[in-house]
Amino acid sequence: MVSIAQGTFRTVLLTPEGRLLDCRASSVLLPSHDGMIGILRNHAPMLCELQKGIIQVKNIPDRKNAYYLIDGGFARISLNHLTILAYEVITFEGMDREQAERTAALAKESVATKGSFVSNFDEEIDPDRAAFIVKLAHLSEIGND
Amino acid sequence: MAGTKQILQRFKATENISKVTHTMEMVSAVKYRRLYNSWRESIDFYDALAQLAYMIVTAEKTVDHPLLYPNASTNNAIIVTGSDRGLCGGYNNSVYRQIDVHTKMAKRFGRDVDIYAQGRKVITHLNNQGVELSGTFEDFDEIPSAKQTNEIADAFIDQFLNGQISRLGVVYTRFFSPASQMVQTLTVLPVADLIDDLTTRATVIWPWELNFEDFILSPTPEKIFDTIAKMMVRTSIKGCFLEAALSEHIGRVVAMRSATDNANEMMDDLTQEYNRARQSQITMELLDIIGATIK
Structure with a gap:
C-alpha cells in the first residue's frame, strides 16, 4: 500500500541574496524554534518560525541531498509547496x-x-x-x- | 576664428574629458550590473515576506503588536540615502527636494523630524542648509552588511517601542526599471504602513489558496508576527539602500554616457573647425606667396 506521505513536494529556499534552492524533494528537516521537524508530502498547512540550525533537504531526484546552515527564518508549507525564508545562509554547495x-x-x-x-x-x-x-x-x- | 593651436588644445582637453567620462561610465556600469543582479535575486524573498505578513494582518482574529500602529510621539524619523560622489545627474537634487517636503510637512503639522543621512553629498548639503542631523551612517559604503542593517533596524525599533518616534521613513530613489527611477519615502514603521506598501508592490499577493486560519502556527501568531515584523523592517531598510545604490549607478551611467556623447560631438565639431582654420591658413599663405611673386 502506498503511504499518503510518499512522493515529492516542491521546496524553495529564499534569501535576501537570492533563490538558493528550487526543486522537488521527498523529505525536508527544518530547525524549528522548538526542535527539528520533518516535512513529508501532504503535510498539513503550517507556518513555523525557524532558529539557527541546518536545513536538510533529502531525496532530491537526480542530485545529492542539500544542506544549508541558517541563522533563522520562516517556513510555510501549504498544498505540497514548502517555502523557506532564511537569512545568513551558509552552504558548501557550489564551493570548490x-x-x-x-x-x-x-x-x-x-x-x-x-x-x-x-x-x-x-x-x-x-x-x-x-x-x-x-x-x-x-x-x-x-x-x- | 581661433587659431589652429588653440583648436588643437581644446580638442585634446575634450578628448581627455571624453576618456574620463567614458571610464566613469564603464565603472558605474559594472557596479550597476552587480547590484542589479542582487536586486533581481532578492525580489522573491521580499514578495514572500510581504505575502506572509499580509496573510497575518488580514486574519479574522487580529494580531495586536506594538510595532503595528503609530504611537503617541510627535517625533518622526527619516533615513535619507544619497550618494558619496557627484556626476550622477539629478539623483541627489531629487532627494533634497523630498527632504524639503518632509521638513515642511512636519512643520505644518507641528511635528519634529529627526534626519539620519547616508552619503557625503547629502550630509554636506544638509549641513550647508543648517539642518541639524540626528545621525549619519558613514561606516559602510553604499549598502550595509547584514550585521550593520540589523543594528540600524534594531536601534529604530527600540526608539519606536520606547515612544521616541511615531514613524520611520526611508527617503531613497526607488528603482522601477533601468529606464525609470523615482525618489520616494517608504514608511518602515509602523509596520501596518510597510505591509500596505510592500503588498501593493509584491508581484503575486492574492488570491491565496488558504487563509491564515487554515495554518498550524508554531509558535503563537503574536510571536511569529514579532519576528516577521522585525525581519521586514531589517530587509526593507537594506532593500532601500540597495535600490538607492542601484539608482545612483544607473543615473551615473546615463549622465556619463551623455557627457561622453557630447564630448565626442564636440570633438567632431572641433575637427571640422580645425580643418577649416588650417585650410584658411594655407590659403592665406598661398595668397602671400602669389602676391609676393606678382610684385
Missing part, C-alpha cells in the same frame, strides 16, 4: 572542494580553541556557529577522511 575543506578545518579549530574565525564568506564566525559548520561539513561529506 579545497576551499570547503579549509573552511571545515578552520571551523573545527574554532570549536576546539573556542575562538572566532573569518570565513571565506567574509564574515566572522563565532564558535557556536562554527560547531554548526562542522556538522554541515560532516553532512555534506567534506573533510570526513
Whole structure:
C-alpha cells in the first residue's frame, strides 16, 4: 500500500541574496524554534518560525541531498509547496572542494580553541556557529577522511 | 576664428574629458550590473515576506503588536540615502527636494523630524542648509552588511517601542526599471504602513489558496508576527539602500554616457573647425606667396 506521505513536494529556499534552492524533494528537516521537524508530502498547512540550525533537504531526484546552515527564518508549507525564508545562509554547495575543506578545518579549530574565525564568506564566525559548520561539513561529506 | 593651436588644445582637453567620462561610465556600469543582479535575486524573498505578513494582518482574529500602529510621539524619523560622489545627474537634487517636503510637512503639522543621512553629498548639503542631523551612517559604503542593517533596524525599533518616534521613513530613489527611477519615502514603521506598501508592490499577493486560519502556527501568531515584523523592517531598510545604490549607478551611467556623447560631438565639431582654420591658413599663405611673386 502506498503511504499518503510518499512522493515529492516542491521546496524553495529564499534569501535576501537570492533563490538558493528550487526543486522537488521527498523529505525536508527544518530547525524549528522548538526542535527539528520533518516535512513529508501532504503535510498539513503550517507556518513555523525557524532558529539557527541546518536545513536538510533529502531525496532530491537526480542530485545529492542539500544542506544549508541558517541563522533563522520562516517556513510555510501549504498544498505540497514548502517555502523557506532564511537569512545568513551558509552552504558548501557550489564551493570548490579545497576551499570547503579549509573552511571545515578552520571551523573545527574554532570549536576546539573556542575562538572566532573569518570565513571565506567574509564574515566572522563565532564558535557556536562554527560547531554548526562542522556538522554541515560532516553532512555534506567534506573533510570526513 | 581661433587659431589652429588653440583648436588643437581644446580638442585634446575634450578628448581627455571624453576618456574620463567614458571610464566613469564603464565603472558605474559594472557596479550597476552587480547590484542589479542582487536586486533581481532578492525580489522573491521580499514578495514572500510581504505575502506572509499580509496573510497575518488580514486574519479574522487580529494580531495586536506594538510595532503595528503609530504611537503617541510627535517625533518622526527619516533615513535619507544619497550618494558619496557627484556626476550622477539629478539623483541627489531629487532627494533634497523630498527632504524639503518632509521638513515642511512636519512643520505644518507641528511635528519634529529627526534626519539620519547616508552619503557625503547629502550630509554636506544638509549641513550647508543648517539642518541639524540626528545621525549619519558613514561606516559602510553604499549598502550595509547584514550585521550593520540589523543594528540600524534594531536601534529604530527600540526608539519606536520606547515612544521616541511615531514613524520611520526611508527617503531613497526607488528603482522601477533601468529606464525609470523615482525618489520616494517608504514608511518602515509602523509596520501596518510597510505591509500596505510592500503588498501593493509584491508581484503575486492574492488570491491565496488558504487563509491564515487554515495554518498550524508554531509558535503563537503574536510571536511569529514579532519576528516577521522585525525581519521586514531589517530587509526593507537594506532593500532601500540597495535600490538607492542601484539608482545612483544607473543615473551615473546615463549622465556619463551623455557627457561622453557630447564630448565626442564636440570633438567632431572641433575637427571640422580645425580643418577649416588650417585650410584658411594655407590659403592665406598661398595668397602671400602669389602676391609676393606678382610684385
